[in-house]
Amino acid sequence: MNRRQLLVGFAALSTSAKLIPAIAAPRLPSQISPLSRPDGMDEQSWQWLKKAQALTPALHHHLQPMTGSVTMKANADGRYGYKVQKDLTPQQVAQTVLQSGDSIILDFGNHYTGYLSFDLGWQGKSADAPARLHLTFGEIPDDVAEPLYPYNGWISPSWLPDEVVNVDFLPTQFRVPRRHAFRFVKIEVIATSNNFGILLKQASVDGVSSAGPDSLKPQQYPSAEWERLDAVSMRTLSECMQTTFEDGPRRDQRLWLGDLYLQAMTNHVSFRHHDLVKRCLYLFAALRDPRGYVSACVYEKPVPRIGEAFLLDYALLFGVTLHDYVFTNRDYALLVELFPVAEQQLQLALRQVDSAGLFHLPADIKYFIDWKKELDKTAAMHGVVMFSLSRMSRMARALNQPEKSERWETLRATMADAARQHFWDENQEYFVSGADKQISWASQAWLGLAGIVPAAKAKNALMRVMKEPGAIGPTTPYLYHYMVDALVHNDGVTEAKQLILDYWGEMLNLGADTFWECFNPREPGISPYGGKQINSYCHAWSCTPGYFIRTNFKPTL
Amino acid sequence: MNRRQLLVGFAALSTSAKLIPAIAAPRLPSQISPLSRPDGMDEQSWQWLKKAQALTPALHHHLQPMTGSVTMKANADGRYGYKVQKDLTPQQVAQTVLQSGDSIILDFGNHYTGYLSFDLGWQGKSADAPARLHLTFGEIPDDVAEPLYPYNGWISPSWLPDEVVNVDFLPTQFRVPRRHAFRFVKIEVIATSNNFGILLKQASVDGVSSAGPDSLKPQQYPSAEWERLDAVSMRTLSECMQTTFEDGPRRDQRLWLGDLYLQAMTNHVSFRHHDLVKRCLYLFAALRDPRGYVSACVYEKPVPRIGEAFLLDYALLFGVTLHDYVFTNRDYALLVELFPVAEQQLQLALRQVDSAGLFHLPADIKYFIDWKKELDKTAAMHGVVMFSLSRMSRMARALNQPEKSERWETLRATMADAARQHFWDENQEYFVSGADKQISWASQAWLGLAGIVPAAKAKNALMRVMKEPGAIGPTTPYLYHYMVDALVHNDGVTEAKQLILDYWGEMLNLGADTFWECFNPREPGISPYGGKQINSYCHAWSCTPGYFIRTNFKPTL
Incomplete structure (x- = not known):
C-alpha cells in the first residue's frame, strides 16, 4: 500500500475529520537547550544537531x-x-x-x-x-x-x-x-x-505533551471496545510525545529508534506532529558513532548525546522511519540530507549477508527483535534486512539512483530465495531459525512480512505458532505489533483484529489507561527487569492498535 | 550602668572600630511577603504588622x-x-x-x-x-x-x-x-x-544572613581563647539573623522573645542591625492574643502568625527588649508606640504579686526560666518581675509618666523586701524557692540580679551553688547567661569570666563553630527532646559571651 492508499484509508474511516495541517506549536526559545558543538563533531552532524534543536517543540499544558x-x-x-x-x-x-x-x-x-x-x-x-x-x-x-x-x-x-x-x-x-x-x-x-x-x-x-489535537479521530468505531483501544493507543502515544518521542514517560524518557518507528507511524494518522519526527531523525543522524552508525537510542537532556547501545535491527529502522516520513510529508529535501545515513546502516547489515543472500548473525553487533533470551534471532533479522531493503530501494528510486534501487531489489529477491531455502520448513510449514530449527513467533512475524511464501501459508504459520506449545513466544507489544502487521500482510485482517482484542484488549480488561511496556497474558506482572514496580506502563511501542484502526487494517508499505 | 557608659565600654575596647551607623541593607520588595489583614485584627495591630513587613531586611549572600x-x-x-x-x-x-x-x-x-x-x-x-x-x-x-x-x-x-x-x-x-x-x-x-x-x-x-559587617569587633583580646569565644558568639548570632532573629537556623527558625532579648543585646555591640530588632518588636506587638498578651514566639512564614505558646517571663522581656532598643537608639517614637504593649504584659504579671509584694506562681499561665522539670520557679519569676519593673519604670520616666514610674519603683522595693523575707535563707545564705526551700542556680541568678542582698552575699551564693551537690542546676545556655550577668552585677567579673571559660569554653574544646541550644559539660550529648540529632547547635540564646567581652563585663542596666 502506498501513502495515497493510506490517506484514502483515513478518509474512509473519518469522513468529517479534515486533513488539516497539524497546528504549529509555538516555539519557545527558552525551551531550546543552549548548545555548543561537541568535541570532534563534524560540520554536517553539527548542522543537523542545530536543526534538531531548532525543531524542539513547545509543550501543551493541560x-x-x-x-x-x-x-x-x-x-x-x-x-x-x-x-x-x-x-x-x-x-x-x-x-x-x-x-x-x-x-x-x-x-x-x-x-x-x-x-x-x-x-x-x-x-x-x-x-x-x-x-x-x-x-x-x-x-x-x-x-x-x-x-x-x-x-x-x-x-x-x-x-x-x-x-x-x-x-x-x-x-x-x-x-x-x-x-x-x-x-x-x-x-x-x-x-x-x-x-x-x-x-x-x-x-x-x-x-x-507536544502532541496537540488529534485531528484524525474516527467518527465511529465498530464497538465500544475498539473505541477504547483507539483512545488508549492515542493516550499512550501522546503521553510519550514530549520534546522528543520518548519510549515511556515514566522511566527512561528516552528516544529509541524501535519505538520511534512505531510512534511516527501512529502519529501520521493522529497528531500529525511531523516536525517532531523530523527532529528525532536529525538527532539520530547527528549523533552517530565514529563509524557513522546510528545508536539504538539518544539522550536528549541536558544536551543531546549518543546512547551507548547499538542494535542492528533498530539501526535499519532509521531508514524505514525516514522512508515513512519522506513519503508522508513529501519532504524530499530531508531525503536528500539523510539518505546517506540510512544507507550506511544498510551497508553494515549487508556485511552479514553472504553471496547466497543468507543473513548471518554478527558476533560483534547486537540486535533486539524481542527480549526473549532463548530466541534464535537469525530468521527474524533476515526479515528485518529485507524489510529495510524494500524501503531503501524505494528511496533510491525517488532520488533517481536506479542502479542502487535495482541492486537492492535484486538482493531482496535473492534473500527471499535464501529464506525459502534456509528458514522455511515445508514439512512443518513454519519458518525455523538456527541450527536447532527453532520455531518462534518472531521468525513467523518477520519472515511473514517479507512475502516469501504464499499469504495463506504465512498466515497459517502465524496462527498456528500462537498455539504451538514448544514455540518461543513474545514478551513485548513491540513483537506483537509485527505479528499483527504480518497477519495484515497475509490476508489475515480478521485474525489481526482478534489478536489485538486478545492482547491489547486484555490490558484494557486489567484497567489500562495506557498500554504497557511489557505484557504477557499468561504471566501478568512479569518484568523484564526483575521487578514489576520498575516497568513502564505507558510505553510507545504499545500504541499501534490505533494505527491499524485508523488505517482500516491496510498493510504497511 | 546606663547606655552612655555602655557606649564608653565599647569605645574602650575597640578604639579604632568606629561607631559607624549600621549599613542599611537594600530593601528588596520581592522579599516582603504579600500581606492581607488577618481576620479580626484591630487597626493598630495591622499598622504595626505592615511596619514590621516594611522592615523585612534583604539578606547578604556569601x-x-x-x-x-x-x-x-x-x-x-x-x-x-x-x-x-x-x-x-x-x-x-x-x-x-x-x-x-x-x-x-x-x-x-x-x-x-x-x-x-x-x-x-x-x-x-x-x-x-x-x-x-x-x-x-x-x-x-x-x-x-x-x-x-x-x-x-x-x-x-x-x-x-x-x-x-x-x-x-x-x-x-x-x-x-x-x-x-x-x-x-x-x-x-x-x-x-x-x-x-x-x-x-x-x-x-x-x-x-541579614547581619552585615561586624562594626565593633575588638582590636585585641586577652587571649586566643577569648578571641575565639567572641568569634563563635558572633557567628552564632549572625547565623541566627535572617529576616527575623531566629532562635536557631536549623530547626524552629522561629522568633522567640527570650532569645530576642539576648540577640538584640549582642547585636547592639556588633552588627548594629537595629531595624531588625524593631521589626521583631513590631511583630510581637502586632500579633498579641485577644487579651493583649504577647506570645513567646511568632511564626514569620508564610505570613506572620502568633505562636501558640505564652510564657510569662518571656512576655516581660518584651518591655526589657523595648527598653534596650529605645535607649540605645534614642528612638522615642517607638517607645510611645509600644510602651502600652509592654505595660500590658507587666499588668498580667502584677496580678500574681500580692499586697506584701510576693510573687505567686500562676496556675493558668506558663513560664520558662529553664528546662529543668524539678525546678521550682517561684523565686526566679519573682526576680524576672523585678527585672522588668526597673526597665518599665525607666521607660515611664522617659515618657513623662512619673506616677507610674514611682509606683513601679516603690513596688520593686516592696518586692525586694518580700524576697529578702521569703526567698533569702540567712542560715544557708542561699535564695530558696517553694515549700521545700529548693536551692537552684536559677533562683540565685534571678534574685542575684535584683540587688536584694549585698553583692558579696549574692556572689557567694552564686559561686557556692555551682558546686552544691543537691542544687538544681541549669540545662541551657539561656540560664547560664543570667548566671554570668548576676555575677557581673555582684562584683564577680573574674568569676563571670571563669564561668564563660568553663562553660562556653568547653563547647569550644569540643569543636564548636557556633554555640549550642543545650549543653551540660557533665552530660554531653543530652537532649531536651530525647534525641540529640534534633538539637540545634547554633542557637541564639548562646551568643552572649560576645556581649560581655565587648562591654568589658560591665553590668547591664
Whole structure:
C-alpha cells in the first residue's frame, strides 16, 4: 500500500475529520537547550544537531484536577490486579486531616505526564514544624497498592517513581519540580508535628505533551471496545510525545529508534506532529558513532548525546522511519540530507549477508527483535534486512539512483530465495531459525512480512505458532505489533483484529489507561527487569492498535 | 550602668572600630511577603504588622566553596565527640567517582545557613538513569558521623536535617531548594545505575544572613581563647539573623522573645542591625492574643502568625527588649508606640504579686526560666518581675509618666523586701524557692540580679551553688547567661569570666563553630527532646559571651 492508499484509508474511516495541517506549536526559545558543538563533531552532524534543536517543540499544558481519592481492592478469585474503588470527593479530600502515618491515594482519572501540585493546608493547634511526605506515583493500581520496596530488580532503583518532599512553611502551594508519569499518587505523611495534620487541597497535575489535537479521530468505531483501544493507543502515544518521542514517560524518557518507528507511524494518522519526527531523525543522524552508525537510542537532556547501545535491527529502522516520513510529508529535501545515513546502516547489515543472500548473525553487533533470551534471532533479522531493503530501494528510486534501487531489489529477491531455502520448513510449514530449527513467533512475524511464501501459508504459520506449545513466544507489544502487521500482510485482517482484542484488549480488561511496556497474558506482572514496580506502563511501542484502526487494517508499505 | 557608659565600654575596647551607623541593607520588595489583614485584627495591630513587613531586611549572600572532604574519628579515651580529620582536597573530591552505596562528608570550614549547591558530573559508560542522593546536614560532627535514624525524640522528625534528592539528567548544576544550617554535608549515593558514578564538583554553600559587617569587633583580646569565644558568639548570632532573629537556623527558625532579648543585646555591640530588632518588636506587638498578651514566639512564614505558646517571663522581656532598643537608639517614637504593649504584659504579671509584694506562681499561665522539670520557679519569676519593673519604670520616666514610674519603683522595693523575707535563707545564705526551700542556680541568678542582698552575699551564693551537690542546676545556655550577668552585677567579673571559660569554653574544646541550644559539660550529648540529632547547635540564646567581652563585663542596666 502506498501513502495515497493510506490517506484514502483515513478518509474512509473519518469522513468529517479534515486533513488539516497539524497546528504549529509555538516555539519557545527558552525551551531550546543552549548548545555548543561537541568535541570532534563534524560540520554536517553539527548542522543537523542545530536543526534538531531548532525543531524542539513547545509543550501543551493541560491542568487536570484530581477526581478524588480511591482505594485499591485486590481482584477476587486470584485474578491479577486491583479494582479502583472511588473513596472521597475532592471536597471531602480537602477536609480530611492527615496526621503522621496516614496515607491517601489521589486519582486523576487518566494517565498524565507532568507536574503534581497541591495546596498544602493544615489543621490543629499549630503548624509548627515542616511536613515530610512520601509521594509514590502510580501508572497502574499495583504501583500504589503494593509497596515499592524492597526492590530487587537489576536496573537502577533511582528510576523508582517516588519522592520524599519536605515543606517548611504551611499553608503553601507546592509543586513537585520533577516530571512524573501517573494516574494515581499515594501520599504518605512521614511526619508533621503532634500539633497539626495536613490538608490536601486543589491537587492537580500540570500535564504536558507536544502532541496537540488529534485531528484524525474516527467518527465511529465498530464497538465500544475498539473505541477504547483507539483512545488508549492515542493516550499512550501522546503521553510519550514530549520534546522528543520518548519510549515511556515514566522511566527512561528516552528516544529509541524501535519505538520511534512505531510512534511516527501512529502519529501520521493522529497528531500529525511531523516536525517532531523530523527532529528525532536529525538527532539520530547527528549523533552517530565514529563509524557513522546510528545508536539504538539518544539522550536528549541536558544536551543531546549518543546512547551507548547499538542494535542492528533498530539501526535499519532509521531508514524505514525516514522512508515513512519522506513519503508522508513529501519532504524530499530531508531525503536528500539523510539518505546517506540510512544507507550506511544498510551497508553494515549487508556485511552479514553472504553471496547466497543468507543473513548471518554478527558476533560483534547486537540486535533486539524481542527480549526473549532463548530466541534464535537469525530468521527474524533476515526479515528485518529485507524489510529495510524494500524501503531503501524505494528511496533510491525517488532520488533517481536506479542502479542502487535495482541492486537492492535484486538482493531482496535473492534473500527471499535464501529464506525459502534456509528458514522455511515445508514439512512443518513454519519458518525455523538456527541450527536447532527453532520455531518462534518472531521468525513467523518477520519472515511473514517479507512475502516469501504464499499469504495463506504465512498466515497459517502465524496462527498456528500462537498455539504451538514448544514455540518461543513474545514478551513485548513491540513483537506483537509485527505479528499483527504480518497477519495484515497475509490476508489475515480478521485474525489481526482478534489478536489485538486478545492482547491489547486484555490490558484494557486489567484497567489500562495506557498500554504497557511489557505484557504477557499468561504471566501478568512479569518484568523484564526483575521487578514489576520498575516497568513502564505507558510505553510507545504499545500504541499501534490505533494505527491499524485508523488505517482500516491496510498493510504497511 | 546606663547606655552612655555602655557606649564608653565599647569605645574602650575597640578604639579604632568606629561607631559607624549600621549599613542599611537594600530593601528588596520581592522579599516582603504579600500581606492581607488577618481576620479580626484591630487597626493598630495591622499598622504595626505592615511596619514590621516594611522592615523585612534583604539578606547578604556569601558564597563559600567546600574546603574538602573529611572523616570523623571518635575521640579517644571515651571523651565525648569526634575529631574532624581532613581527607580530600576539593580537587581530589572532584575526581572521586561515587557509586551506589558510597558516601562522602564535605566540609565548608565554618557554620553556614543557606543553600547547598554543586555541579553533579558523572563518569563511566553512560549516565543513563537519575542519581538519587541522601543528604545529611551537620552542624557538628555527630550529625554526620552517627546515623540520624532511628530517631526516638518526642518532637517532630520532620525537623531532622536530611533530604533525599533525585537528579534526572547529568551533568547539571544542582541547588538544594531548602535552606539548611550546616558546616558538614554527608552525601550518600542511594543509587545511580551500574553504568556510571557521580562526580561532585564546585560544591558550595550560598550562605545567607541579614547581619552585615561586624562594626565593633575588638582590636585585641586577652587571649586566643577569648578571641575565639567572641568569634563563635558572633557567628552564632549572625547565623541566627535572617529576616527575623531566629532562635536557631536549623530547626524552629522561629522568633522567640527570650532569645530576642539576648540577640538584640549582642547585636547592639556588633552588627548594629537595629531595624531588625524593631521589626521583631513590631511583630510581637502586632500579633498579641485577644487579651493583649504577647506570645513567646511568632511564626514569620508564610505570613506572620502568633505562636501558640505564652510564657510569662518571656512576655516581660518584651518591655526589657523595648527598653534596650529605645535607649540605645534614642528612638522615642517607638517607645510611645509600644510602651502600652509592654505595660500590658507587666499588668498580667502584677496580678500574681500580692499586697506584701510576693510573687505567686500562676496556675493558668506558663513560664520558662529553664528546662529543668524539678525546678521550682517561684523565686526566679519573682526576680524576672523585678527585672522588668526597673526597665518599665525607666521607660515611664522617659515618657513623662512619673506616677507610674514611682509606683513601679516603690513596688520593686516592696518586692525586694518580700524576697529578702521569703526567698533569702540567712542560715544557708542561699535564695530558696517553694515549700521545700529548693536551692537552684536559677533562683540565685534571678534574685542575684535584683540587688536584694549585698553583692558579696549574692556572689557567694552564686559561686557556692555551682558546686552544691543537691542544687538544681541549669540545662541551657539561656540560664547560664543570667548566671554570668548576676555575677557581673555582684562584683564577680573574674568569676563571670571563669564561668564563660568553663562553660562556653568547653563547647569550644569540643569543636564548636557556633554555640549550642543545650549543653551540660557533665552530660554531653543530652537532649531536651530525647534525641540529640534534633538539637540545634547554633542557637541564639548562646551568643552572649560576645556581649560581655565587648562591654568589658560591665553590668547591664
